[in-house]
Amino acid sequence: MSAGSVAVVVTEEIGVPSWDLYELSIPCTVFGKPQPDLADPWYELRLCAAGAGERDGAAAGHGLTLRTRYGLDDLVGADTVVVPSVPDACVEEGRPLPPELVAALRRAHDAGARMVSLCTGAFALAEAGLLDGRRATAHWMHTALLAERYPKVEVDASVLYVDDGDVLTSAGLTAGLDLCLHLVRRDLGAHVANQLARRMVVPAHRPGGQAQFIDLSVPATDDQGLAPVLAWARAHLDRPLTVDELARRAAMSPRTFYRRLQAATGTTPLRWLLDQRLGRARILLESTDLPVEKIGELSGLGTANNLRHHFLKHLGVSPGQYRRAFPRAAPDLFPTPTGGRA
Incomplete structure (x- = not known):
């Protein structure tokens, strides 16, 4: 050769x-x-x-x-x-x-x-x-x-x-x-x-x-009407969140909320939520020793199997492979969600 x-x-x-x-x-x-x-x-x-x-x-x-x-x-x-x-x-x-x-x-x-x-x-x-x-x-x-x-x-x-x-x-x-x-x-x-x-x-x-390296954090937006509800959603990712609930908190109709979120972030509400959940799971894997089952729960992605499914589909690696690639080097950057209703 x-x-x-x-x-x-x-x-x-x-x-x-x-x-x-x-x-x-x-x-x-x-x-x-x-x-x-x-x-x-x-x-x-x-x-x-x-x-x-x-x-x-x-x-x-x-x-x-x-x-x-x-x-x-x-x-x-x-x-x-x-x-x-x-x-x-x-x-x-x-x-x-x-x-x-x-x-x-x-x-x-x-x-x-x-x-x-x-x-x-x-x-x-x-x-x-x-x-x-x-x-x-x-x-x-x-x-x-x-x-x-x-x-x-x-x-x-x-x-x-x-x-x-x-x-x-x-x-x-x-x-x-x-x-x-x-x-x-x-x-x-x-x-x-x-x-x-x-x-x-x-x-x-x-x-x-x-x-697996792409930053999934929320894009900057000048839409001040959305900022509070998006911040609330990120603090309650362990809850089952729906577009209707987020729209009510934003005092908008679901259709208006969908349109404004897409204009502000370039993505749909469901995809935005999934990206935030994946981002939360990634940081928990990087910064804590929590078991995968608990990380699935705190990120709102559900069971360990469901967490693995989303990681493989969207990041191309399993949660275990991701954790080995990004070993813990810093304290937890996200506070543990309370799970309570605001």
């Missing part, structure tokens, strides 16, 4: 060179360090930056300078092209990506390269049209924006990575390591990938997806 060549893109803002050290280091560590006892030859790694031929590829960020003799034209001919991330301004402020980068990604794909993005690198692949009609992911904090900006992309915010054959995308930060190990598994087999994971002191497979 041949490992092949990997070209890693070093992205830059116009006038403000910038690259993410952590996500850049992941493909460099996985593909750039020879492992002759696992596979020989290993991967051939090259870092490719805009303007490398003109100024020796200087790309500054975080007080450091990176120099490479490879430019964006060198993406063509690589077996795999990895875009670790793009500058924050291109994501959050909508500043355009360098057109030479977008064009180079298209040329590399047309030449047969396997295209890979880590975290916000998905925005570069999407801008190049390489994600149109495909399922893809990015860091959960940016998936809504990715879906809004590129409606032809089927964005999945719940997974650690998506393998769509010749185009692969990962969620943010450490999920990039999950995807890179997956690429090694595809190229060189499970044994090599597992041994490499052991050397990096990481699991070869992580259970679940990034849904």
